[in-house]
Amino acid sequence: MTTETIPTALQLRSLVKPEGVLEVTLARVDIALPTDDEVLVRIEASPINPSDLGLLFGAADMASAKVSGPPLAPVVTAPVPAAGMKAMAARIGESLPVGNEGAGVVVRAGKSQAALALLGKTVAVLGGAMYAQYRTLPAAQCLLLPDGASAADGASSFVNPLTALGMVETMRREGHTALVHTAAASNLGQMLNRICQKDGIGLVNIVRKQEQADQLKAMGAAYVCNASAPTFLDDLTAALVATGATIAFDATGGGKLAGQILGCMEAALNKTAKEYSRYGSTTHKQVYLYGRLDLTPVEFPVNFGMAWGMGGWLLFPFLQKIGPEATQKLKQRVASELKTTFASRYAREVSLAEMLQPEMIAVYAQRATGAKFLLNPAKDLESPADF
Template identity: 55%
Template sequence: MSNDSTAVPSTTRELRSTVTDDGAVTLAVSEAEVAAPGPDEVVVRIQAAPINPSDLGMLFAGADMSTATASGTAELPAVTATIPSGTAGLGGRVGIPMPTGNEGGGTVVAAGESEAAQALLGKVVGFISGSSYAEYRTLNVASCLPMHDGTDPEDAAACFVNPLTALGMVETMRAEGHTGLVHTVGASNLGQMLNRICLADDVPLVNIVRKAAHVELLTGQGAKHVVDSSADSFNDDLVDALRATGATIAFDAIGGGELAGTILAAMEKVASEGDEFSRYGSDTHKQVYIYGGLDRSPTTLNRNFGMSWSIGGWLLTPFLMKAGQAKSDELRTRVADEITTTFASQYGMRLTLDDAVDPEQAKRYAKMATGDKALITP
C-alpha cells in the first residue's frame, strides 16, 4: 500500500440508518474502521456527497419527517422519525445499521499495489459506493471515475447518478427507436443536465415542470419546449409540444398520480391525428418509464390512449449492465470531460455529518425541493 502525505486514520465517522421493529427509523452518526486497501482498492478522503432522491429511501425508509426528533448523543448525534407503514416491506433491514449515500467525490489518499490503484493516488475522483456519507471509504478502483487535474471534489461528487441517468435516457430513447423524449421534473439538477445534453446532441425534448418560475429557468437555459403541469392549459400545451417534437417516450420521476397516463393520452392524441378511427387506437408505440417516486400514491391510468403503449420501471444499474462495458466507459468519459459544464450541479445547502441528523435540516432536505439540493461535506 502507498500513501500520500495525508495520514489515513484508523476510523471514520459515517451515517448509518436503522429501522427498528417498532416502526421507527434512526439516522445516526457512527464510527467505523477504515479498511486497508487491497491490491485493486483505494482509500478516498471524501470531501462532498450529494443527497439525491434515490438516497431518501435508505436514509429514512419512507418516514414521516414531520415526526423527526433529535436522538443519539452529543458525540454521535442522530435523528429519529416514525414510518407510517411500519416495517412493511422493510423486513430485510430491521435492526441492521445500513450504510447510506450513493455517490461522492474526494481525493485518493492511499492505494493498493495494482497499477490501476497506484494510478489514482493523489487524484480527485468521483465514486459510486452506497456508503458515501462518511469521511473516508475504501473502494474498488472500478467504482471510481478519475477527474481531470484541477477538478474540485464538489464538482466530482455528483458524477454518477444524475449524469449517467440523463445520458441513459437518451441512449434508451435511441435504442428503442424513438426520436424525441419527455421528462418530468425538468427543472431539477438532472432535468437541467438532460436539457443541456439534448441541446448539444440535437434531441427533441419536452420538459414538464410544476411552476411558472421553472418554465422561465429552463427557457433561459435554451430549452425549446417547457410545459407547466400547474397551468390550466397544461393538456393543450403538452399536446402542442409533443406535436412539435414527435416524442413518444417519457421518463417520469413523479411516479404516482395521473401524470404518466396524461402523457400517454397526449401522445396518442398526436399519433392518431389524421387517421381513420380505430377502436384500438394508433399503431404508434408509446412508452413511459417511471424512474422515481416523488409522489408515493398509486399510479393511475385512465385508459384513453389505445393499445400500443407500455409503462414500466427504469433504473440506471440495469441500463448500464445491458449497455455493456464499452458504452459505459464512453459515457463515463463524457461525464469527466464535461463535469463543470453539461453535468454541473447546483446546491441549496451544504451540511456536515452532524448537520445531516439535525431534525430541522433533515426535514428540509427530505422535501427534495427544486433548487434546494443538499451536499454533505464531511
C-alpha cells in the same frame, strides 16, 4: 498490501428497529487498508439525492423526528407507521450505510498500476456508503476528475449524469427520436436539457409551477409545459406534435400524469395520422416511471390505443444491461463535460453532524427544486486520520 485495520472514521448509518422506529446515527467504523486493486479515498463531497433519502429515512414520519445526543454525535429517531413497516420488512434490524456517490482524494493505494495511478488524485466514486469520512473501494469504481476539478465539482458525477444519459440512450435504443421528462426543473432535469440541446434532441419538459417553467425557458428549453395550468393537456399535445416524442420518463410515479402523457401522445399522433384506426395509433408509446415523488396509485384511462407500454426504469439495471464498454463511454463523456453539461449546483454544504440537525432535515428532505444539499464529511468535525 495487507488488510490491517487503521484508525476508525465516522460513517452515517440508518436502522429500522422492529418496534417501528427509525434510528440514524454517526457510527465509528474500522477502515481496511486497500488491497492490490483498491484505493482509500478521503471523501470530501457527496450529494444528497432523492435515492439516498429513500434509504436514509425509509418510510419514517420525519415530521415527528427527534434529535438527541451531543452536537458532533447526534442521534435522529422517527416513528415508522405500520404500513411503512411492511415496506421496510427486508431491512428491519439491519444497520445500513448511506450515500450512493461522492468524490475526494485518494490517500492510499494498492500495488496495482491502476490503483497507484490514482494516488493523490481527486476522483469521483460510486459504490455506496459515501456518507463517511473515508471509503475503501476498487480502483475500477473511480473516475479520475479533470485537472482543476474539485471534489464538489465531481460529487454528482454518476447518479444524475448517468441517469440523464441513460434516458437518452434508452430513447435511441428503443427507436424513439424525442422524449418527455417530468419534474424537469430538477438538477437532473437541467442536465437532461443541456444534453438534448447539445445533441439536437427534442425534449418536452413538464413542471408543476410557472416559475420552474420560466427557469427552464431562460436556460434555452424550447418546450416547457406547466402541469398546473388549465391549458396543460393542450400545451402538452402541441409540444408532442412539434417534437414527435413517444417516450417519457416520469419522476412522479403516482397519480394521473403518466396516463395523461400517453393520452396526449396518442392525440398528437392522431393529428398527423393519414387514416383512421379503431385500435388507435400503431406507433408504440412508452412511459417509464423512475421515481415515486407521488406515492398514490398510478391512475390512467385507456384512451391511447393498444400500442403502448408503462414500466419501471432504474439506472443500475440499465447500466448492467448495456455492459461495461458502453457504460465507460457514458462515464468518459461525464468527465469531459463535468463543468458544462453535467455541472451541479447546491443550495448548501453541510457536515455529517449538520446533516442530522432538524432544521437541515426539514429542508433537504422536502426534495424541493433548488434545495439540493452537498455533504462534506471532512467539514468541521475533527482532524482527518494520518495516512
